[in-house]
Amino acid sequence: MFCPYLKGTGIGAQGGHAEYMLMNADATYLLPDNVAYEQAAPIFCAGYAAYSGLRWAAPQPHERIAVLGIGGIGHLALQYAKAAGFETIAISHSPDKDKMIRDLGADEIVRDGRGLAAAGGADVLLSTTNSTKAMNDSVQGLRPDGRLVAMGADAEPLSISVMDLISKRIRVIGSQQNGPEYLYEALDFVAKGKVKAIVETYPLAEATKAYNRVADGKARFRAILTM
Numbered sequence: 001m002f003c004p005y006l007k008g009t010g011i012g013a014q015g016g017h018a019e020y021m022l023m024n025a026d027a028t029y030l031l032p033d034n035v036a037y038e039q040a041a042p043i044f045c046a047g048y049a050a051y052s053g054l055r056w057a058a059p060q061p062h063e064r065i066a067v068l069g070i071g072g073i074g075h076l077a078l079q080y081a082k083a084a085g086f087e088t089i090a091i092s093h094s095p096d097k098d099k100m101i102r103d104l105g106a107d108e109i110v111r112d113g114r115g116l117a118a119a120g121g122a123d124v125l126l127s128t129t130n131s132t133k134a135m136n137d138s139v140q141g142l143r144p145d146g147r148l149v150a151m152g153a154d155a156e157p158l159s160i161s162v163m164d165l166i167s168k169r170i171r172v173i174g175s176q177q178n179g180p181e182y183l184y185e186a187l188d189f190v191a192k193g194k195v196k197a198i199v200e201t202y203p204l205a206e207a208t209k210a211y212n213r214v215a216d217g218k219a220r221f222r223a224i225l226t227m
Contacts (some may be wrong), residue, residue, distance in 0.1 A: 001177055017207065019227045029183060032191035042076070042197040042222040043186050045177075050077035050128065051186040053149040053175035057124045059086060066091055066122035068138050069129030070101055072221040073151055075198055077126045078104045080186070083194035089122055091115075091138055116141025124149065132156035139164065147171045199224045 007013040015021030031040050050073050059065060065081040066089040067074050074090075081088040082105035090106040091113075092098070101109055110116045112134075121143040127135045132154040139148060139160055148170065150158070164170055177183070189195040199222045202210040210223040 046073045047076045048177045051080045052178040052182045057147045063123035066125045068127045074128035079195040113138040113140035144168045149173045
């Protein structure tokens with residue numbers, strides 16, 4: 001991701017909305033035999049980002065993981081944290097999602113940073129939200145030596161108290177997609193049935209409909225085009 005000559009599909013390289021495309025061999029990855037394309041597609045972006053963030057934070061066996069924003073990335077982050085064996089807390093402002101969040105494996109659900117602190121706090125906060133305001137609020141639920149892993153993006157700047165950084169030794173980590181070994185691990189969790197992406201599938205001819213649902217925030221949680 002730090003290559004100075006980086007070319008992304010659909011940005012600097014053609015393809016992605018075609019049955020076949022040219023690709024550099026060293027940029028391809030072998031899918032596990034029992035992982036369907038519809039399940040693999042979200043892992044190569046959202047799942048890879050979520051799991052990379054978790055691994056980059058280097059959680060220890062006794063630590064607790066909180067996931068902020070249970071959407072396209074967050075519903076996968078929640079499953080990965082739980083599948084990796086950690087006590088997992090969901091920070092969700094939407095009570096209508098509570099049953100789904102429990103089904104995804106959350107041990108506890110809180111509404112904000114104060115609620116997270118009251119529940120005992122978290123050592124790692126995987127922020128998948130696009131709301132900087134929610135991110136700033138949730139930091140108050142981090143324990144000493146806590147790590148905030150930012151995976152969602154917003155135009156507003158992140159503002160964290162310097163006193164929190166000093167007195168609680170909080171670390172802020174940016175994470176997109178890190179080592180390729182994390183992608184293999186992320187796919188392996190899917191192959192073992194421990195992680196499942198919630199997707200909507202559309203034939204290629206209905207690509208416009210799929211894009212419109214994503215743009216309107218109605219897709220749950222990843223729109224997949226099938227060839």
